Amino acid sequence: MGSIIRLKPELIEKIAAGEVVERPASVVKECIENSIDAKATRIIIELKRGGKEEILVRDNGTGMSREDALLAVERHTTSKIAGLRDLFAIKHLGFRGEALASIAAVSKLTIVTNDNPNSNEATRVMVSNEGKHWETAAAPRGTTVVVRQLFYNTPARRKFLGSDVAELKHVLNIVTRYALAYPNVGFFVKHNGSEILSAPPTPDLKAKVSHIYGKDIAKNMLRVERSGTIKVEGLVGVPGIARKSREYQSFFVNRRYIKSQLLTEALESAYKTLLFLERKPVAVLNLTIDPSKVDVNIHPTKLEIKFDDEDAVFSEVHLAVKEALESNVLIQKQPSKQGVLAKVLSQTKPQSTKPQQLEVSTQAMLVKDEPRLKGIRILGQIAKSYIVAEDTQGLMLVDQHAASERINLERLQNSKMTLGKQTLLQPILVTPPKHQAAIIKHNLEALKELGFDIAEFGQNEFIVREVPVVFKQNVTKELLNELFDEIAQNIKKTPRGLVNEEIVHTMACKAAIKANQELSLKEMEDLLNELLGCKLAYSCAHGRPTIIRFTVKDLERLFKRR
Template identity: 40%
Template sequence: MADKIRLLPDLVANQIAAGEVVNRPASVVKEMMENAIDAGAHTVKVNYRDGGKDLIQIVDDGCGMSPIDARMAFDRHATSKITSVDDIYSLNTFGFRGEALASIAAVAQVELRTRQEGDEVGTCTEINGGQFAGQSPVMCPVGSQFFVRNLFYNVPARRRFLDKSTTSAAQIKSEFQRVALCNPQVAFELYANDAPVYALAAASLAGRIVDVVGRHIKQNLLEVDADTSIARIGGYIGRPAAAKRRNGEQYLFVNGRYFKSSYLTSAILKAYEKLIPESSSPSYFLYLTIDPSRIDVNVHPQKTEVKFADEEAVWQIINAAVRETLAKTGAVPLMDFDREGAVEIPVLTKGAVYGEPRAMSNSDYNPFREEYIDPTAPDPNVDFAGFDVPFGDGGQTLSDSAGG
């Protein structure tokens, strides 16, 4: 009987991978923007046409690439981010699989213009449908310029099922906002069909939130800041009065990476319990900093799901930090606002034994003892005769007036 199992060609494998990594134009924008951040860019510009199906252009002023790197960057599993499997559990970069550029190039016509600082000329590399089309010297500024044209042109079945241009435009804008909120130190620009949409200068975190979301949120931001041995949490939450029924102003980041978690979101909503209507949702922009070895971002190809080694503890930290911030506004009671010598937020751990403070009482306390009596107070055994307070010009007192 003939053998039936065979290896897929690289081109087919890359096209299949593209269905998971870059399943829509917004995914291309996300991957390319994150590559620009990893390259140390201070300015990133994004332009798209026809919802990203016709063109996606990403320009950055990062470190650029050599001619050899520019060619190898489109090979599957080629990356500069990691060298061993252990590096996956101590990541300080966005990308690490080496799949994004190979997947994009497999389903589009890609042109890369790049130059490193110190090189006299740059390099222009062209890849069409996963096939190397050529490489030549070119004049260009330091950094990288990616042109992704005709996305899924060689996979017509996939191209037919792409979202409408308006829907794709909204998805691209959403991905742009997430990356911009995560990197306030970087300037970003977004163009739709060559028309400007965003022009974000480098700013503080609060300034970036206002620039991205809108000025209406400025007066509703409450700062969150908590530091524990497990995680540090910072950022901003919205005032309870500003909660909305439909709210898209909800962002969670861990180690500079956007992620989704219904479990950790419940920690935030629990802190707002009974402060907002059940049908409303608060705004939040929370940034977690955790030891990279305590999280796993290699869960989903799009890297929006993250596994936490201390998930229950992180839930408690987020809930306590949000409650503390709300308490400072008077929304929930809190006795002591003094940050001097603040006690670390406790974390409940299964099997651990915790010591509770002993209750203190004064058995000698008696409120009816003579030393508690005010000597200036009136004698309760004498009938009240009015107040001896002078009034008027005649020198009379209130008691004289009462006596008639």
């Protein structure tokens, strides 16, 4: 007897389901796409324990007949495509005919649906390991999908799900994307009975951004519109609201949410030097393309896409964003021809100074023990960002922000999370985006342990009266918004919630002296003195160097004296 066997149908179904359903957010995504394809204008999502216990998605779409509902839970059944030709010009969000069958394979699934606008007679279909059956029910036109005990029959998959808050964040991430893609559709989310997101339908994308991310972001968004063989439209943020992550970037192709490195690069290249290092622009962009020119059938999750002409797509997105920035006088229009000086410089080859030798020497000096300011003389400050000092061995360059960050980090770590507080002269009202407010609310006690006096102040608003003593600079609303933004993004699967090294690192960075901040001689001496007293003085919380040294020999080599 051979060693190759045919897999049983139930095993095949569970393997296939693993490609489509990864977590509660995958279920919500598939249901939302079906609702939108059914022309729904109102979609309600209700979750219990982040969707791990129960997920309910209700819409007011066209619904299904009894026959269609019973067939829809079978694998490879769909109303979206009929033949091979349709596969190469997909016009719907769903088309693979796998979603409901995959969900049913790893959960207890119930569907209540009605396709008659003049009657409340509906069909309830129930599917589980025991099979499927149906009964008559009462419900208005539309469809309600209820998914209970996700991965109850695949415990290994269930074990790898995150905390309730982590899974909720993934769900909100998907919901907010589709709320932005379809501003004319209302999206409403409840978690454990409490409403955490309300984004009513509106014809204006900027109004929907206001509902999702808040008024401060919405009022700083610029309209993008460029038409051609590829139409690019949407909103991009002014540089002042740029973020440290790409969480606020949403790309859609024919209003399908996708992830694309190509589109990310096209967007960010348009900003050039407008953004500080590691800052990412805010953007909501939709590309309307001939469906035959894109391939969305790359992966069952349908998040990846291939373009026939990637160069054209990159160019159109880049130009659309650049034109929006130029029209708002945020960047200067560049002449089409090079100036004389630019031509000369581009043709001049710089002479090598053997930087590799200097780099080796510099890195080697980073691990040597330093005396505490004894024999060290402060020479000044470069660009209000770097402290220049001299000792018997040569020259020291100190990154003042990285140095301050290292000092704050060790203070926080040595405090064992029992931090002193300082009262703000005036309380600050913080309004994070709705999808992040739930995460902040869930971790209020942890924030208080870290030294914040923070409390709810109305729906999705928080009032801050006290902050940890490590915040020496002027604490502003912008600083707190940015801090809580990063905290919400850095939630980890840990029973300690926010009280973990990653959050402490974020606080150390946000409370640090900034680049482009002028320091007095005493302030520079104090900073260097504290830095050299740290256990790990030579790198900041993110691993970047705090001190770079040039020995006398390094300088002689640079000036070609050696």
